[in-house]
Amino acid sequence: MKKKWTMLFGLAIAGALMLGVTAQASQIPFGNGNITLTPNTPGAGELQFSFAGLNVTSAVGSDTLNGAPVSIGATPSLVSPITTTTVGTTTVETAGFINPNGTIDVNVGNSGAFAGVGEITGTISFIQISSVSTSPGQFTVNLGLTGMTVTTGTSTLVNSFVGTPNGAGTLSFGFSDGSANDLTALLATNTTLSTSVSGSLAVPEPASLALLGTGLLGLAFLFRRRLYDAKGLDLQA
């Protein structure tokens, strides 16, 4: 009789766990797309970002970003040189670009059929590009913004922006030139890079129901003999 109840309870918890899992499916805003990294003058450290062909893979709710033109324009100046940090056996190259007067304007589907979907504007506080020796040709770009304005629409690119409206925020994405790991060479040439673009990924815990439920199930199993007389903990029982 007791076994039957334990099993029923277990099934209920397993069901709750599954519920918790689906409810917590992470909100990945977009997947593969293209980014063009174009130094205005080769080697000068001026960058222009433009996105095209963003492909929404697992948008939450409806999104009209599919195939819409997305562009980021920025003209910061390079003030800090490329630094190389070694962490264990991995070498990280970092370039910092700081120009408080630079502005960034991220327009998502701001033309044609996608007009007015959403917009982010702000002043660039930093651009950080980093790369790792173990992943040649892959770069991570962090755009720090202050005085950010956000017009949220159905666009997940805009909505996935990390930060406070009218405050500071960070837009992060990565790109890859496919082979070398040389940022200087990259900035010195007019190369168009094919990349994968990613927004930031939230890492939520499972719902507390799943957590506590599992624990209780474990307790009930461990103490199944002891539960009825409360004589104490005995893990060998």
Add this chain to the structure above:
Amino acid sequence: MPTSLYSAAPAAGAPPESAAAAMPHADSRWSVGSIYGLVLAASALVYIPVLTGLVYDWAVNPNYSHGFIIPFAVAFFAWQQRAQLKALPARPTQWGLVLAVFSQVVYVVGYLGAEFFLQRTSLLLLLAAAVLYIWGWAHLRVHLFSLTLLFLAIPLPQLIFNAIAIPLQLLASAWAAALLNLCNIPVFREGNILALPQRTLDVAEACSGIRSLFSLIALAMMVAYFVPVRFWLKLWLVLSSVPIALAANALRIMATGLIGAYFGAEYSEGFFHAFSGWLIFVFAFALLLLEASLIDRWRGRRTAPPPPADA
């Protein structure tokens, strides 16, 4: 609303003589039963909307979905304690009335301030008051465990919740970044944002570890309940669940980063992510059980009068 079952229990099982002694003004026209009925009806009128709101919160807030289980756990412990409670003499005290009035003051303040936390807490105070008024202090001491468990099912005010969650977010981010660095994964941390070469992890409120923290505290309380040691060792066990939960959460975030780096981003989201988070909680819980078992072996078997025939 399983909690209302709990409030009904003392009234239904009340020994009539003690109730009559506690209520000198009850004359023949008003039987004890009808007075209890009236009080229960009034309490239901006040608290049914409160409980409905609470259940709704459990349903929509994944930080507090464990609220659905807590009443069952409390019911189980009340049942478990029935023999212990029966052995205790009933010594009703008028302090119950004082606490009941205080609980209603709390309720009114909560109602006027549209503060759900106070309204909900006042129900716990009222339950404690009922125990005190019908059975007295010794019984309340036994029920304090269940009341504390119930308290864990009440969502904290956002102000207090944030005061806990935001430092936890930063702490979890810092620990996870340190762990990732140990694994030779370069990471750039800005507050709660971890920039990795392939992925940027956003350690949001839902990632702060507050869920596993509350869940592990509740579980530690239940484990401590079963460990036959002195109170301060039980308290130590419950308190130690805090660093365990925090370390486990940092480990969870680090694992997400590692999985993203080595197996691709698709494994650091969706089912795999939820499953790995769950697995790490199981690990944390196992660690807690191990600690309980060590405490038990170190202290419990030596101090408690040993019943060897039982083993």
